[in-house]
Amino acid sequence: GDSVTQMEGPVTLSEEAFLTINCTYTATGYPSLFWYVQYPGEGLQLLLKATKADDKGSNKGFEATYRKETTSFHLEKGSVQVSDSAVYFCALSAQGAQKLVFGQGTRLTINP
Amino acid sequence: EPEVTQTPSHQVTQMGQEVILRCVPISNHLYFYWYRQILGQKVEFLVSFYNNEISEKSEIFDDQFSVERPDGSNFTLKIRSTKLEDSAMYFCASRIAGGLGEQFFGPGTRLTVL
Numbered sequence: 001g002d003s004v005t006q007m008e009g010p011v012t013l014s015e016e017a018f019l020t021i022n023c024t025y026t027a028t029g030y031p032s033l034f035w036y037v038q039y040p041g042e043g044l045q046l047l048l049k050a051t052k053a054d055d056k057g058s059n060k061g062f063e064a065t066y067r068k069e070t071t072s073f074h075l076e077k078g079s080v081q082v083s084d085s086a087v088y089f090c091a092l093s094a095q096g097a098q099k100l101v102f103g104q105g106t107r108l109t110i111n112p
Numbered sequence: 113e114p115e116v117t118q119t120p121s122h123q124v125t126q127m128g129q130e131v132i133l134r135c136v137p138i139s140n141h142l143y144f145y146w147y148r149q150i151l152g153q154k155v156e157f158l159v160s161f162y163n164n165e166i167s168e169k170s171e172i173f174d175d176q177f178s179v180e181r182p183d184g185s186n187f188t189l190k191i192r193s194t195k196l197e198d199s200a201m202y203f204c205a206s207r208i209a210g211g212l213g214e215q216f217f218g219p220g221t222r223l224t225v226l
Contacts, residue, residue, distance in 0.1 A: 034214070043203055043219040044155070089155060093215075098143065098160035098168045100205075100215060105154060 002027040002094050006103035013080055014111050021075040021106045023064075023090035031092040033057075033066055033073040034100070038087040047075075047088070082110045114138045116218035118204050124224045125194055133189045133221045135204030144187045145205040145215060146179065148172070155203065161187065194225045 007022040025031065035047040035057070048057030053068035062077045073090060090103040117136045125131050137144050146158040159169040161179055178190045187206075191198055201222050205215040 032214075036217075044205075044217040046214060046216070049214060091155075098162075099145070099157040099170075100147075100155075101157070102155040 002031070002092060002097075002101045004090050004092055004101055004103035006088075006090050006106050009105070010107040010109060012109045012111065015082055016079045017110075019075070019077040019080045019084075019108070021088055021090075021108070023073045023075065023103060025071050025073065025090075025092050027071075027092055027094050027101075029095035030068075031094045033064070034091045034093070035062070035064055035073070035075050036089040036091060036102075038089065038105070040086070044089065080108075080110050082112050084108060085110045116204055116206055116216050118202075118218035118221050120221060121219065122222045122224070124226065127196055127225055128193050131191050131194055131223065133191075133202050133204075133223070135187045135189075135218055136185050137187055137204065137206030138208075138216055139185070140208060141206035141216070142209045143167075143207045143215075144179075144181070145207075146189045147203045147205065147217075148200040149203065149220075150197075150200045158189070158202075191223075194223075196225050199223055199225045 003026045005024050032051045034049045036044040037047045048059040050057040050066035056065045064073050064075045087105045087107045089105045091100045119134045144161040149155045159173045160167045176192045180188050201220045203220045204218040207215045
């Protein structure tokens with residue numbers, strides 16, 4: 001079945017460091033890909049999305065590119081802030097399907 | 113900005129009791145979902161609902177679970193006889209018809225079964 005694998009956490013960085021959180025997926029066809037963020041004590045918020053190969057989603061300085069050849073959707077940010085501390089979830093929605101399939105989440109902590 | 117709301121934010125119940133978790137999706141959305149997240153684990157799909165019927169459900173969504181859209185605004189998840197392992201954060205989500213699969217999530221209800 002469809003699945004999403006994220007890099008193991010937790011990840012701890014210093015402010016202004018470069019961030020990469022790896023995400024790979026397994027799905028038939030052409031899924032839509034998403035990154036959701038969960039801040040402490042809150043629900044899931046859509047961070048960015050991409051719906052076809054080579055699409056780049058971006059928001060709040062975060063970017064991810066839909067790479068079909070490597071079945072990946074890695075999240076990147078050039079300079080992280082303390083306020084980026086949260087849990088990040090990679091997810092897919094398979095073509096024609098209703099549900100989102102989530103990765104296990106990566107907890108990110110940014111130290112000042 | 114419209115948002116999905118959920119009540120209560122925290123529900124504590126005794127094992128074997130029935131609970132109803134409530135959600136108000138975004139008003140022009142037509143697809144509704146429930147997910148759960150056991151502490152420290154990944155978010156898991158439970159059920160999707162469209163046109164007043166279940167369109168997909170997971171293995172987790174057994175006979176103890178049911179969903180309902182009792183009026184034009186609410187979307188509920190009922191657990192008939194709670195178990196300890198039902199303790200989790202339950203998220204409601206909704207999305208517009210068509211679109212790109214983007215689902216909007218509520219803040220969640222934390223269910224604690226004692």
